[in-house]
Amino acid sequence: MNDTLKYAYYPGCSLHASAGEYDLSTRELFSALGISLTEVPDWFCCGATPAHNVDELLSLSLCAKNLELAEQVEGDLAVACASCFSRLKFTQHTLEENATKRKQVEKAIDAPVKLDGKVKHLLEILAKDLGLERLAASVSKPLAGLKVACYYGCLLTRPTDVPNLDCPEAPTIMERVVEASGAETVAWTHRLECCGANFTLSRPGVVLQLTNAILDSAKAAGADCIMVGCPLCHGNLDIRQKEIENVYSAEYNLPVFYLTQLVGLSVGLAPDQLGLNAMIVNPTPLLKEKGLL
Amino acid sequence: MSRIGVFICHCGENISRTVDVERVARDVGRLPGVAFSTDYKYMCSDPGQTLLKKTIQEQKLSHVVVAACSPRMHEKTFRKAVEAAGLNPFLCEMANIREHCSWVHENIEEATIKATEIVGMMVERVKKNRVLPTITVPVTKRSLVIGGGIAGIQAALDIADAGHEVVLVEREPSIGGHMAQLSETFPTLDCSQCIMTPKMVDVANHPKIKLYTYSEIELVEGYIGNFQVTIKKKARSVNEDTCTGCGVCMTKCPQKKIPNKFDQNIGMRTAIYIPFPQAVPNTPVIDRENCTKFKTGKCGVCQKVCGPGAVDFEQEDSLIVEPVGAIVVATGFDLYTIDEKPKGSPIKGYGEFGHGKIADVIDGMTFERLASASGPTGGKILRPSDGKEPKQIVFIQCIGSRAREKGISYCSKVCCMYTAKHTMLYHHKVHGGQAYVFFMDARTPGKSYDEFWRRAIEEEDAVYIRGMVSRLYQKGDKIVVMGSDIAVGVQVEIEADMVVLATAIQPQKGADLLAQKLGISYDKYNFYSEAHAKLRPVECATAGIYLAGACQGPKDIPETVSQASAAAAKVMTLFSKDQLEREPIVARVREAGCVGCFACKKVCAYGAVEEKEIRDRQGNLIKVVAYVNPGVCAGCGTCQATCPSKCVELDGYTDEQVIAMIEAL
Numbered sequence: 001m002n003d004t005l006k007y008a009y010y011p012g013c014s015l016h017a018s019a020g021e022y023d024l025s026t027r028e029l030f031s032a033l034g035i036s037l038t039e040v041p042d043w044f045c046c047g048a049t050p051a052h053n054v055d056e057l058l059s060l061s062l063c064a065k066n067l068e069l070a071e072q073v074e075g076d077l078a079v080a081c082a083s084c085f086s087r088l089k090f091t092q093h094t095l096e097e098n099a100t101k102r103k104q105v106e107k108a109i110d111a112p113v114k115l116d117g118k119v120k121h122l123l124e125i126l127a128k129d130l131g132l133e134r135l136a137a138s139v140s141k142p143l144a145g146l147k148v149a150c151y152y153g154c155l156l157t158r159p160t161d162v163p164n165l166d167c168p169e170a171p172t173i174m175e176r177v178v179e180a181s182g183a184e185t186v187a188w189t190h191r192l193e194c195c196g197a198n199f200t201l202s203r204p205g206v207v208l209q210l211t212n213a214i215l216d217s218a219k220a221a222g223a224d225c226i227m228v229g230c231p232l233c234h235g236n237l238d239i240r241q242k243e244i245e246n247v248y249s250a251e252y253n254l255p256v257f258y259l260t261q262l263v264g265l266s267v268g269l270a271p272d273q274l275g276l277n278a279m280i281v282n283p284t285p286l287l288k289e290k291g292l293l
Numbered sequence: 294m295s296r297i298g299v300f301i302c303h304c305g306e307n308i309s310r311t312v313d314v315e316r317v318a319r320d321v322g323r324l325p326g327v328a329f330s331t332d333y334k335y336m337c338s339d340p341g342q343t344l345l346k347k348t349i350q351e352q353k354l355s356h357v358v359v360a361a362c363s364p365r366m367h368e369k370t371f372r373k374a375v376e377a378a379g380l381n382p383f384l385c386e387m388a389n390i391r392e393h394c395s396w397v398h399e400n401i402e403e404a405t406i407k408a409t410e411i412v413g414m415m416v417e418r419v420k421k422n423r424v425l426p427t428i429t430v431p432v433t434k435r436s437l438v439i440g441g442g443i444a445g446i447q448a449a450l451d452i453a454d455a456g457h458e459v460v461l462v463e464r465e466p467s468i469g470g471h472m473a474q475l476s477e478t479f480p481t482l483d484c485s486q487c488i489m490t491p492k493m494v495d496v497a498n499h500p501k502i503k504l505y506t507y508s509e510i511e512l513v514e515g516y517i518g519n520f521q522v523t524i525k526k527k528a529r530s531v532n533e534d535t536c537t538g539c540g541v542c543m544t545k546c547p548q549k550k551i552p553n554k555f556d557q558n559i560g561m562r563t564a565i566y567i568p569f570p571q572a573v574p575n576t577p578v579i580d581r582e583n584c585t586k587f588k589t590g591k592c593g594v595c596q597k598v599c600g601p602g603a604v605d606f607e608q609e610d611s612l613i614v615e616p617v618g619a620i621v622v623a624t625g626f627d628l629y630t631i632d633e634k635p636k637g638s639p640i641k642g643y644g645e646f647g648h649g650k651i652a653d654v655i656d657g658m659t660f661e662r663l664a665s666a667s668g669p670t671g672g673k674i675l676r677p678s679d680g681k682e683p684k685q686i687v688f689i690q691c692i693g694s695r696a697r698e699k700g701i702s703y704c705s706k707v708c709c710m711y712t713a714k715h716t717m718l719y720h721h722k723v724h725g726g727q728a729y730v731f732f733m734d735a736r737t738p739g740k741s742y743d744e745f746w747r748r749a750i751e752e753e754d755a756v757y758i759r760g761m762v763s764r765l766y767q768k769g770d771k772i773v774v775m776g777s778d779i780a781v782g783v784q785v786e787i788e789a790d791m792v793v794l795a796t797a798i799q800p801q802k803g804a805d806l807l808a809q810k811l812g813i814s815y816d817k818y819n820f821y822s823e824a825h826a827k828l829r830p831v832e833c834a835t836a837g838i839y840l841a842g843a844c845q846g847p848k849d850i851p852e853t854v855s856q857a858s859a860a861a862a863k864v865m866t867l868f869s870k871d872q873l874e875r876e877p878i879v880a881r882v883r884e885a886g887c888v889g890c891f892a893c894k895k896v897c898a899y900g901a902v903e904e905k906e907i908r909d910r911q912g913n914l915i916k917v918v919a920y921v922n923p924g925v926c927a928g929c930g931t932c933q934a935t936c937p938s939k940c941v942e943l944d945g946y947t948d949e950q951v952i953a954m955i956e957a958l
Contacts, residue, residue, distance in 0.1 A: 160698040161698070167641075169643070169645040170645065189764075189766035189767075189768070189773075192645075192764075193764075
């Protein structure tokens with residue numbers, strides 16, 4: 001019997017830099033779950049948010065080339081970053097619908113565009129490919145009593161008909177995954193609002209305002225922590241949290257976990273395997289209080 | 294030997310510009326069987342038709358070919374002329390040398406050769422044409438009307454007033470439909486019940502109307518002029534003949550907390566109930582699912598207090614067969630619900646509006662019940678959650694409508710106007726309150742309509758914000774509405790006490806199943822399809838069935854009433870003759886060869902194929918063959934193409950005729 005799940009893995013730039021703990025926890029978690037990840041050889045930046053605002057052909061070509069590289073590895077393409085996921089899915093969607101652009105891209109990358117491979121976010125792999133039942137069966141340390149606010153941000157589910165991860169306006173996939181790990185989830189209002197990621201450097205005032213509304217809403221709903229699947233959202237919610245508290249005279253103290261960190265804890269991985277020490281808002285007091293450390 | 298006359302039309306210059314019509318006339322004149330051929334500038338004109346008639350008589354023609362435009366355009370014209378000259382109209386054929394030739398070609402030489410060949414084909418075909426007698430069908434001069442809303446009521450009253458019997462069937466315990474639920478109506482703000490209830494009473498009292506409420510259509514058999522309709526009368530548990538409508542049973546019923554569907558479930562009713570005080574008939578019905586007697590066997594209070602002894606727990610559903618000649622379908626609409634839709638449904642819900650979980654987010658119809666003097670709050674606008682008066686109210690238009698990504702691309706047509714009306718009713722009833730409306734466009738074509746919505750803004754203080762809402766959420770006892778104002782280009786947030794969603798109009802649930810029983814077609818949303826979008830808007834493609842109201846597409850009251858009267862007029866036209874005449878282009882079965890496989894019956898979209906027993910003189914059954922009912926057959930020819938033993942022929946389009954055409958090429 002060979003039911004090992006095998007994927008090509010596209011970490012994306014963030015996971016090799018500011019979101020190193022997302023990369024680490026992804027590899028550790030998947031290894032613990034018996035899911036094989038093989039990094040795409042020679043992968044490079046997908047262009048993320050800047051490229052498609054400047055030059056559509058460049059943006060499509062960067063993604064198309066990465067998709068071509070991924071063909072060398074057996075299995076669907078596993079993507080951790082919500083932005084990479086969005087760009088890769090957009091590229092597939094655009095090139096499937098538009099033959100002219102497809103030709104331009106093929107000329108640019110000097111190779112035929114292949115669109116057969118599936119691009120999957122980690123959530124999809126955990127919830128659908130592995131399945132919630134198998135995930136729940138792997139849990140050795142249920143996250144009992146931990147109240148999690150699942151934060152989707154803009155890109156994971158939208159726009160309609162592109163990512164097709166879940167219902168674009170009322171998704172439940174994050175909640176289902178973390179509930180399988182034994183956590184409680186809270187119903188809150190801002191789980192699909194934008195954190196302002198694109199403006200994090202150019203207009204920090206806007207970002208502070210948007211991110212504050214998200215933190216405020218999560219706190220008001222009684223959450224202990226926030227779970228994300230996007231390095232950009234993570235940056236705003238975690239790194240900027242202290243600054244927001246100062247500007248808005250608020251106190252949140254909400255640790256911001258990557259989904260792989262929380263699920264990783266539930267399957268018994270140690271804090272250093274999950275890079276918990278890299279989190280700015282220290283999760284240790286909370287995890288100790290809940291008896292999870 | 295045939296004596297065929299061929300008439301080539303110039304169609305002004307439409308044909309003669311690219312076809313040498315004189316040469317065509319000369320060349321086909323030499324074909325065997327052609328006794329006469331000529332060309333003329335306008336064959337369809339009065340002199341053209343006179344030429345045709347005169348020539349038939351002078352030349353003693355046996356068949357006629359008119360080479361001109363498409364038969365869709367003028368076949369009827371020329372067949373009528375031929376008939377006037379004493380020939381059977383089906384001995385006349387048209388050769389289409391305009392749409393099929395002159396309009397699509399430029400080269401005169403080639404177009405002329407092609408035109409000659411087209412005419413030659415029709416000459417060979419017409420030789421095989423047979424005399425076809427006109428078919429007559431008897432007409433039962435009674436009509437069925439399905440649905441007792443304003444559309445069904447209007448159609449029933451019009452037909453009954455013309456002296457014809459009407460069978461009116463309504464699914465709910467009372468007639469009245471959605472219009473009875475409304476508070477005031479645009480653009481005049483007259484009370485809906487005040488203009489509606491007199492018509493409901495007229496229906497109840499009309500000697501020509503037979504009313505079946507709490508009843509549904511079970512089965513429809515037959516064809517135009519001769520339908521047999523089986524109606525299921527659901528057990529009311531109250532005898533309609535003996536009940537006096539005194540209402541004592543309802544006051545004594547101990548089950549008083551059942552959500553009343555008529556009040557959009559915000560008002561309560563008893564288990565034995567009439568949906569609203571002005572119900573017609575004024576006979577209660579027992580809701581068996583919620584009645585203590587039916588659930589536990591104990592209670593029976595209503596029976597004990599009923600003076601005339603009308604309560605009957607033993608009553609059962611009954612089936613009634615009614616013969617009718619015409620059917621008016623007036624099943625109306627339902628409102629889109631904002632909950633998430635089940636998997637597989639092409640229409641998606643609005644999760645971002647709180648899954649319909651926030652109590653003070655209501656739909657337009659619920660607002661109507663709140664604003665109605667006969668509603669659960671006695672006409673006061675109060676929040677369902679805590680009964681407080683909302684001081685800030687937000688109306689959101691186009692919920693479901695014009696949202697391709699949600700599965701509905703059409704405009705629901707009435708929401709702009711009723712939302713404007715809602716803001717006015719709110720302004721009249723809640724002093725010091727403020728109404729906001731999020732809208733994409735205001736669509737107000739109609740008499741005095743635009744003036745009405747301008748009045749909402751200019752005189753009744755409604756604030757209209759052009760832009761849509763992205764999300765609603767509960768914050769304390771407020772509902773935060775996040776939206777955009779695209780006129781100013783800013784994001785707006787309003788803390789509202791109540792939100793009213795103008796949800797899309799959809800066909801009634803089960804509209805598709807009824808359509809299948811009736812054999813009428815419907816679109817992907819289950820709206821019923823008219824025979825022609827412009828020229829036959831109240832008729833179905835299935836003969837003898839007519840449409841009225843929102844079952845065909847979103848409509849307001851005046852439009853619904855107009856269509857209902859139009860449908861009634863169509864029924865009266867049908868009933869104006871004792872016998873129905875129709876074109877004899879119908880399929881015929883050659884019974885000697887038929888093996889009774891009934892492949893034809895399976896493919897017939899009109900239910901025209903029946904099983905017929907062939908017996909010998911002693912009455913012994915020899916075989917069962919297919920029989921095409923000429924009253925029902927639409928002449929589509931599908932059975933002819935399907936029959937494996939080539940035993941079905943379509944009169945006017947026989948294999949022999951078509952083969953003759955091919956061989957002439």
